Amino acid sequence: AQVSQAEFVKSSVTTEDCPSDGLPEFALVGRSNVGKSSLVNSIVRRKKLALTSKKPGKTQCINHFRINDSWFLVDLPGYGFANAPHEVRTDWSKFTKDYFLNRSTLVSVFLLIDASIPAKKIDLEYASWLGQNQIPMTLIFTKCDKRKKKRHGGKRAEENVEDFQDLIREYFQSAPPWIMTSSVTNQGRD
Numbered sequence: 001a002q003v004s005q006a007e008f009v010k011s012s013v014t015t016e017d018c019p020s021d022g023l024p025e026f027a028l029v030g031r032s033n034v035g036k037s038s039l040v041n042s043i044v045r046r047k048k049l050a051l052t053s054k055k056p057g058k059t060q061c062i063n064h065f066r067i068n069d070s071w072f073l074v075d076l077p078g079y080g081f082a083n084a085p086h087e088v089r090t091d092w093s094k095f096t097k098d099y100f101l102n103r104s105t106l107v108s109v110f111l112l113i114d115a116s117i118p119a120k121k122i123d124l125e126y127a128s129w130l131g132q133n134q135i136p137m138t139l140i141f142t143k144c145d146k147r148k149k150k151r152h153g154g155k156r157a158e159e160n161v162e163d164f165q166d167l168i169r170e171y172f173q174s175a176p177p178w179i180m181t182s183s184v185t186n187q188g189r190d
């Protein structure tokens with residue numbers, strides 16, 4: 001379905017603060033800088049609805065965007081942000097985890113994985129945590145447009161994705177559904 005209407009509704013710092021109109025919602029989660037906010041903009045075909053940044057740690061709240069007046073797309077703070085003070089980091093993961101466990105209108109989670117770099121343990125652990133808590137998820141591989149870089153293992157996006165799939169099978173009986181995307185070329189947007 002086409003996105004015909006998209007509007008920012010609210011930033012919340014706790015699950016209780018989130019909008020209470022009962023619309024179904026889909027949340028984007030993933031490491032800081034993986035491209036969550038950029039993907040929101042790609043999906044809604046707007047350049048700056050969600051704020052993005054080269055520096056990790058841009059999104060610090062639970063941000064609700066209402067789409068077609070019928071569902072929410074939710075932009076969350078990233079995890080694994082190395083430059084934040086440890087206390088802040090713990091706090092973020094605590095409040096996003098509380099959101100996942102207690103947000104009754106949450107339909108599914110999009111777990112974003114950077115396809116331009118080799119698989120990271122923290123992403124596998126996060127996927128595993130969502131799985132253990134029976135939270136439905138789709139893996140969204142981001143930055144598939146990026147050219148391979150030697151310092152990042154020298155593999156193409158497709159190869160990094162294959163490696164990630166192999167590793168995730170150690171955590172899941174069957175690998176979650178997955179989509180390859182790019183917010184630059186809009187690959188995977190539909």
Ligand code: GTP
Nearest residue numbers: 032033034035036037038052053057058059078183
């Ligand atoms: P936090 O809010 O800090 O958790 O980050 P985020 O996951 O929301 O990432 P954001 O969308 O702000 O993007 C981080 C950086 O990656 C920005 O410089 C984006 O331009 C870049 N980026 C995001 N998506 C893509 C993509 O598909 N391809 C390329 N080449 N760059 C991307």
Ligand code: MG
Nearest residue numbers: 036037058059
């Ligand atoms: Mg963001």
